[in-house]
Amino acid sequence: xxxxxxxxxxxxxxxxxxxxxxxxxxxxxxxxxxxxxxxxxxxxxxxxxxxxxxxxxxxxxxxxxxxxxxxxxxxxxxxxxxxxxxxxxxxxxxxxxxxxxxxxxxxxxxxxxxxxxxxxxxxxxxxxxxxxxxxxxxxxxxxxxxxxxxxxxxxxxxxxxxxxxxxxxxxxxxxxxxxxxxxxxxxxxxxxxxxxxxxxxxxxxxxxxxxxxxxxxxxxxxxxxxxxxxxxxxxxxxxxxxxxxxxxxxxxxxxxxxxxxxxxxxxxxxxxxxxxxxxxxxxxxxxxxxxx
Amino acid sequence: xxxxxxxxxxxxxxxxxxxxxxxxxxxxxxxxxxxxxxxxxxxxxxxxxxxxxxxxxxxxxxxxxxxxxxxxxxxxxxxxxxxxxxxxxxxxxxxxxxxxxxxxxxxxxxxxxxxxxxxxxxxxxxxxxxxxxxxxxxxxxxxxxxxxxxxxxxxxxxxxxxxxxxxxxxxxxxxxxxxxxxxxxxxxxxxxxxxxxxxxxxxxxxxxxxxxxxxxxxxxxxxxxxxxxxxxxxxxxxxxxxxxxxxxxxxxxxxxxxxxxxxxxxxxxxxxxxxxxxxxxx
Numbered sequence: 133x134x135x136x137x138x139x140x141x142x143x144x145x146x147x148x149x150x151x152x153x154x155x156x157x158x159x160x161x162x163x164x165x166x167x168x169x170x171x172x173x174x175x176x177x178x179x180x181x182x183x184x185x186x187x188x189x190x191x192x193x194x195x196x197x198x199x200x201x202x203x204x205x206x207x208x209x210x211x212x213x214x215x216x217x218x219x220x221x222x223x224x225x226x227x228x229x230x231x232x233x234x235x236x237x238x239x240x241x242x243x244x245x246x247x248x249x250x251x252x253x254x255x256x257x258x259x260x261x262x263x264x265x266x267x268x269x270x271x272x273x274x275x276x277x278x279x280x281x282x283x284x285x286x287x288x289x290x291x292x293x294x295x296x297x298x299x300x301x302x303x304x305x306x307x308x309x310x311x312x313x314x315x316x317x318x319x320x321x322x323x324x325x326x327x328x329x330x331x332x333x334x335x336x337x338x339x340x341x342x343x344x345x346x347x348x349x350x351x352x353x354x355x356x357x358x359x360x361x362x363x364x365x366x367x368x369x370x371x372x373x374x375x376x377x378x379x380x381x382x383x384x385x386x387x388x389x390x391x392x393x394x395x396x397x398x399x400x401x402x403x404x405x406x407x408x409x410x411x412x413x414x415x416x417x418x419x420x421x422x423x424x
Numbered sequence: 425x426x427x428x429x430x431x432x433x434x435x436x437x438x439x440x441x442x443x444x445x446x447x448x449x450x451x452x453x454x455x456x457x458x459x460x461x462x463x464x465x466x467x468x469x470x471x472x473x474x475x476x477x478x479x480x481x482x483x484x485x486x487x488x489x490x491x492x493x494x495x496x497x498x499x500x501x502x503x504x505x506x507x508x509x510x511x512x513x514x515x516x517x518x519x520x521x522x523x524x525x526x527x528x529x530x531x532x533x534x535x536x537x538x539x540x541x542x543x544x545x546x547x548x549x550x551x552x553x554x555x556x557x558x559x560x561x562x563x564x565x566x567x568x569x570x571x572x573x574x575x576x577x578x579x580x581x582x583x584x585x586x587x588x589x590x591x592x593x594x595x596x597x598x599x600x601x602x603x604x605x606x607x608x609x610x611x612x613x614x615x616x617x618x619x620x621x622x623x624x625x626x627x628x629x630x631x632x633x634x635x636x637x638x639x640x641x642x643x644x645x646x647x648x649x650x651x652x653x654x655x656x657x658x659x660x661x662x663x664x665x666x667x668x669x670x671x672x673x674x675x676x677x678x679x680x681x682x683x684x685x686x687x688x689x690x691x692x693x694x695x696x697x698x699x700x701x702x703x704x705x706x
Contacts (some may be wrong), residue, residue, distance in 0.1 A: 138542030146546075189565065252441075253446035256457065257464035267682040269639035272655065272675045275663040281487040356552035363554040367644060376557065382650055383560035395557045402553055 150193055157190040158182035191227035191389050199393040216373075219397045220245060225374040226362055229290050229403065233297025234358040238351065240298065242307025248306075249313040249339070266303045270296060276364055295372075297361030300356035308350030312343025355405045363398060375401070431474020438467035452559040461644040469694070495669040496676060503677050509683050510655040513570035514642035518577025522638075523631060526582045528587035531615070544590060551583040559645040573645040573654075581634035585627075592626025593619055625700050628693035635685045639678065 162181040166173045173181065183192045191199075200219070205217040244262070247254040278292040316338050323335040366376025375398045382390035442460050450456050469489050475481065476488040483491060496503070533539040559576050566572035596619050604614045646656025655674050662671040694703055 137542070138538050139545050142539070142542030142544075142546060252451070253443040253460070256446050256451070256460040257442055260461035261465065264679075267636055267686040268675075268679040269636060269643055269682055271640050271643045271703050272659055275659055276668075276671060279663060279668070280486060283482075284465075313604065334482040353552075360552075360554040360556065364556055364640070364644065367556065367559075367647060376554075379557045379560060383564075388561065388564075390560060397552050398557060399549075403549065406552065 137148060138157045138420075144271045147193055152190065154190045154192040155182045157177060157361030158185055161185065162190070186389075188388060191392050195389060196392045196396060199389045200396055203393055204397070219375070219378065219393060222378050222394070223375060223397055223401055226359070226376065227367070227400070229293040229348060229365070229374065230297055230355075230405075232290070232354055233294035233361060234301055235292060237298035237358060238305050239302035241302040241350075241354070242309050244302070244306045245313055246335075248310050249369075251270065262306055264302060265299070268359070270299055271364055273299075274367075293362050294363035296365035297358040300361035301358040302366075304350040304353040305347070308346045309343055312346030313339045315346065316342045319415075324412045341420060344420060345417060348409065348417070349418050351413075352406050352409050355409055356402055359398070359402050359405065425478055428474045428478025431471050434470045434474075438463050440591050449676075462674065484666050487672055492672045492676065495672040497547065499670060502670075503673060505653050506674065507570035507677060507681065508569060508650070508653045509653045510573070510642050510646065511639070514573030514654070515577055515638040517570070518574035519581055519634060519638040521574065522581035523585050523634060526585035526630075527589050527627070528584075530586050530593060530634065532634070534590060534593045535611075535633065537681050540590060544587065547583050547587045547590070551587055555580050555583075556641060556644050559641070560648045563645055563648040568649045569651055570654075573642045573650075576645040577638045577641040578591055580637045584633045584637065585630040587625060588626045588630030588633075592623025593621075595622045595626065623696045624693075625702070628689065628697065631689050632686060632693070635689055636682060639682050639685070643678070657689045 159178065159182055162173070162178055162185070166178075167180070182188070184195070185191075188195070203217065203219040207220065226275060244258060249255075274292070274296055277295055279371075281292045281295070315355050320338060320342075321334065324338055328339070363376040364373070366374045367380055372381070375394045378394035378397075382388065382394065442463055445451065445456050445460055447464075448456070473488050474492060478484055487495075533543055556576075558579060562575045562579070563572045566575050570672075600618060601614065604618055609617070643656040643659070646654045647660050650657045655678060658674050659671050662668070662674070697703060
């Protein structure tokens with residue numbers, strides 16, 4: 133509770149600021165509407181008018197919350213959780229691509245880290261390029277990846293999205309695992325030598341377990357990056373399913389509420405994913421006797 | 425087919441050369457440390473060229489590096505116009521405003537433990553969100569020109585920099601702060617002479633992360649509406665017009681700019697934090 137109090141206080145202030153912003157930004161439109169209807173608005177009436185517009189410049193928090201509920205919880209209650217209009221369905225699409233990209237990126241990152249740990253030539257050639265790859269704005273590549281995968285004969289948009297999210301999430305895993313695989317001290321490595329352990333045995337019994345804390349720290353960064361990558365992959369490509377596509381369609385049809393609801397759904401999804409990884413980390417490291 | 429075989433042969437030769445260099449006694453030398461990745465990069469380009477030429481891949485799908493280089497050289501004025509619009513006006517303006525705002529905010533909330541405890545978890549959470557999604561909203565608020573791109577970049581770089589600066593300001597040891605007190609230094613002096621310099625490695629970590637985010641934000645925002653110039657505009661329309669070689673030239677510019685931007689910030693970091701252990705050579 134003592135840790136939650138400051139966070140809640142700051143959140144309350146942010147919501148208050150948001151309400152103020154909504155009131156200020158939606159006022160001109162409300163005034164124009166009233167003028168057309170030849171009405172005089174009192175200050176109170178004006179305030180309520182800015183809180184319930186269909187297409188506000190900045191929707192009020194309760195409007196976003198109700199839109200979010202309408203497209204998630206309400207749909208579930210009416211048994212239409214997986215209809216095309218429900219954010220749960222779109223969230224599942226985004227989640228699928230995110231997890232595919234995450235699996236791909238994590239495998240690549242771990243393989244790269246093993247190569248870099250065991251081969252000096254791989255380290256010298258790959259590491260600089262890995263760093264350079266992260267300074268390239270991947271967005272520029274997104275449309276190209278889709279053209280290429282269509283040319284190779286891959287239908288649909290799931291694979292390109294997964295490739296983009298893998299591109300964004302392999303790097304933290306690579307860096308974390310290189311650190312982790314090299315974390316055993318020379319004493320520990322020497323001990324395995326005195327046991328006459330093979331290279332494989334020293335990898336699986338010492339280096340890999342020792343790298344677990346580093347791996348999970350990077351996985352938390354990577355899963356968030358994978359979600360960002362998927363949404364970036366959905367934005368510029370004219371996708372029709374997924375949270376990024378909802379943002380895109382909301383923009384084209386001029387429905388700000390849909391954009392905000394999709395944004396918050398993405399935020400909730402990110403929070404859930406990071407929390408899941410964190411819980412797995414806590415349980416696993418406890419079992420391995422490495423809990424801090 | 426012969427082009428492909430030649431390319432594969434070149435690849436194997438380059439890898440053998442790199443392996444020899446990495447095992448040689450000059451492997452610690454600076455020249456070798458730069459040469460090995462450069463040779464690797466060249467080998468990748470040659471392999472690409474060989475694949476496209478050897479398998480007769482249509483230039484609409486994947487142009488060869490030489491074609492891209494030709495387009496690059498032939499359309500420099502377009503590329504320059506896009507670079508000014510997207511990078512200098514959109515990304516850089518937003519990057520500077522966002523970073524300064526983040527540093528200022530960090531210094532303000534750092535004075536209150538309550539605010540720090542409240543804002544840090546939120547900042548950490550928001551820094552991991554796909555903030556790029558707000559691009560359409562900000563484009564509808566600020567119009568199609570570079571101002572809306574700068575606004576997206578401001579929001580995108582703000583949180584990573586904020587979190588890093590707040591962390592950095594905690595980086596002094598009690599002993600050092602006590603020393604400042606014995607000198608009768610006030611809050612401002614301690615901040616300027618001890619805590620901000622000590623925070624610099626963290627600040628630059630945030631600034632380096634923000635370089636890529638700034639470019640991503642500026643380019644994505646252009647997909648949601650822009651004047652008829654800008655890298656995002658050129659890429660999204662180029663794919664539609666099948667001007668794929670021009671799109672690849674833009675990607676090359678984006679890659680060069682991203683690397684250079686990161687490199688410049690890293691160089692400033694070297695200059696500012698020369699005292700930090702991570703900057704030691706040898």
